[in-house]
Amino acid sequence: MTSQEQLINRIMAFDIDEADVQMPLTSRLAREQTWTHAFSWRVVTEYKRFIVLAMIAGHPVTPSEQVDQVWHLHLLYTRSYWHHLCRDILGQELHHGPTKGGTAEGKKFFDWYRQTLESYERIFKDKPPLDIWPKPKDRFKNAGSWKWYNSSHFILVRIPTFLRPSYWFRFS
Numbered sequence: 127m128t129s130q131e132q133l134i135n136r137i138m139a140f141d142i143d144e145a146d147v148q149m150p151l152t153s154r155l156a157r158e159q160t161w162t163h164a165f166s167w168r169v170v171t172e173y174k175r176f177i178v179l180a181m182i183a184g185h186p187v188t189p190s191e192q193v194d195q196v197w198h199l200h201l202l203y204t205r206s207y208w209h210h211l212c213r214d215i216l217g218q219e220l221h222h223g224p225t226k227g228g229t230a231e232g233k234k235f236f237d238w239y240r241q242t243l244e245s246y247e248r249i250f251k252d253k254p255p256l257d258i259w260p261k262p263k264d265r266f267k268n269a270g271s272w273k274w275y276n277s278s279h280f281i282l283v284r285i286p287t288f289l290r291p292s293y294w295f296r297f298s
Contacts, residue, residue, distance in 0.1 A: 130182055136215045137177050142170055144206065151206070155199055159192075169196055172258045175250060176242075177211070180220055183245040188238040190259045197222060236262055 127135075143150035149157075156166040173196040179187045189197060200207050201222060212219050225231045240262045246254045259265075 133181060133216075134178050137174050137181070138171075140174060140211060140215055142173075142200065142206065144203075151199060151203055155196060158199070159195055168255070169193060169258055172255070173197060173200070175246065175254075177216070177220065179242055179245050179249065181216060182249065183242070185241050185245070186238045187242040187245070188235050189242075190239075190254075190265060192258050232266065236266055239265055 143152055152163065152166045152170055155161065155170070156163045159166070161169070169192045172190070173193045176187065176189050176193045176197075200211075208219070225235055243254055243259060243262070246252075246259070
């Protein structure tokens with residue numbers, strides 16, 4: 127078995143949930159994202175695949191929105207992320223580098239995401255699941271519109287098409 131295969135096996139075997147806690151990461155993820163627990167586990171698996179890609183793709187990688195949500199939450203579990211994953215499994219730090227904003231950054235992350243999907247197919251010999259890894263044009267279609275809110279204080283109501291800014295300005 128090559129060292130690359132060993133690394134992939136270590137990453138995929140990594141247990142993101144701590145054994146002795148009432149609210150493990152996957153449960154918190156399901157609650158905060160209003161996902162089923164089964165979907166949370168699927169996204170965590172894709173997050174691990176993203177970590178593999180970050181380590182072996184040979185180019186910068188960009189996560190899907192769902193995978194990025196796992197990464198954000200995992201970063202809050204500092205011992206799990208920095209000690210168990212980065213130090214013990216990866217043998218190096220893996221930093222999260224968000225966009226600085228602007229057109230050039232948008233193009234850069236679009237290209238990185240496209241390359242990430244290509245490397246996913248090359249490395250895993252499988253297509254990424256579209257419900258977690260949408261096509262690049264769909265991944266960045268609503269960039270900047272994601273909002274976190276407390277669902278115990280607010281409800282979400284879909285904005286009718288005729289009230290959306292894109293409806294009013296598309297004819298100009």
